[in-house]
Amino acid sequence: MRTLNRRFSTAPMMDWSDRHCRYFWRHLSRQALLYTEMVTTGALIHGNRERFLQYNDIEHPIALQLGGSNPDELAQCARFAEDWGYDEVNLNVGCPSDRVQNNMIGACLMGHPQLVADCVKAMQDHCSIPVTVKHRIGIDDQDSYDHMRDFVATVAEAGCEVFIVHARKAVLQGLSPKENREVPPLKYDYVYRLKQEFPHLDILLNGGLKTHDESLQSLQHIDGVMIGREAYQNPGILLDVDRLYFDTTPDSIGPMSKADIIRSLYPYIEEQLSLGATLSHISRHTLGLFNAQKGARLYRRHLSENAYKKGSGPEVMEQALAFVEQT
Structure with a gap:
């Protein structure tokens, strides 16, 4: 099994981080961990599986993000991920859109930590690649640090060792998905404190990171950073990733303009x-x-x-x- 270095990864982004995007990104960084768009369990079980799972071998290391809440279905899809050669399978517990809420997918699952734990356990029982969780710091009025800590503790008991935290809460009613990426305040201190309380877990920070300086500063407190919109809108920042985060020389890609x-x-x-x-x-x-x-x-x-x-x-x-x- 490939040993994953999660110091820098790109975020799963609907309609953006598709296989063509990831192929391009891999030409900018050899080391960054790349995440797919979220794929629902229904799409994989009942739809065109090849369409959703195909990728180019140069995209490794690559993680498949799943959306779902049925442990049996997620277990089946985790097995698909391993069979197709993905290096990690990730459960989305952060998407706030109405469409996914109606199907008990995404951020609303933060209100059901035991269900998330059951999902993680089922996924782990059916695959040998790492099963990770990407979540918010909270939802609606369940946005205290204690709520997030208890959520992580419950899911960690099921065997999850990697948590990617979007450091904003999700407002499930009243804000659009775009507003949910911008309006709720960032609380990096919650994520830093989480690492202090769970030093044995890998804690990654996501949300609002735009520069390498702030990302590297955050790495003094947590294990990895995940950048989404900035990597997409300004992909040139990926050219410095291998040197800054993985101690590889710039010519590992080659002196290419x-x-x-x-x-x-x-x-x-x-x-x-x-x-x-x-x-x-x-x-x-x-x-x-x-x-x-x-x-x-x-x-x-x-x-x-x-x-x-x-x-x-x-x-x-x-x-x-x-x-x-x-x-």
Whole structure:
């Protein structure tokens, strides 16, 4: 079994961290642990399993995030994760959307710690890869530190050793998912205290992290950091991850410019186009790579206006790169 180093990981993000995104990210960091979008147990058991589980081997280390609350179904899907070669399977206890609440998925499960413990136990009984939990610090009026501590204690008794904490509570009624990522205040001190009380557990911090300086400072208190929106909107920050978090030299990837990294995607793009993808499925994840660089706006515009068109391929990427390579 692969030993996972969780000092830095990318967050599971619906509609963003798909397999094309992760393939691109892996060209920026060899070491970061990459998480899939959340996949519901129903989608895997009753839907097109290959569509949801397929990935490219270079994406390792990679974790599958599941959404569900039925222990038997989660156990079955945890087994799928192992059979498909995932390095970890993660249970979502943090998503606040109405759709998942109605199916007892996501953050609402924080109000049912014993059920989460039962789910974790069932998953562990059916796979040998690590089973982890990503959760909020609380929900609605159940947002005290004591509530979170008791939740973690209950789930840890079932055998979970890794907790990824989004350091905001979730407001289940009255805030949209987007607002739930921004409005409730961040309480990093809750997460730091959790590590102090449970030193034997791996505690990872998620939520609001935007710079390596603040992430590295947080690592003085906890075991790992997880960055989501910033990694997506400004993917260039991933270029420093291997050096800063894993003590590997920058040339472990190679002395490649950002433009050359884009060019290294061309064989993959050609392959995916032959399988029915459109260029925009892949290129959209690269739009922020050249942020703050001359020509970045024109790069984004060219791809936004052309990548969705039938027949668009690497030549469209090359045309876009011309805007950022001009001296």
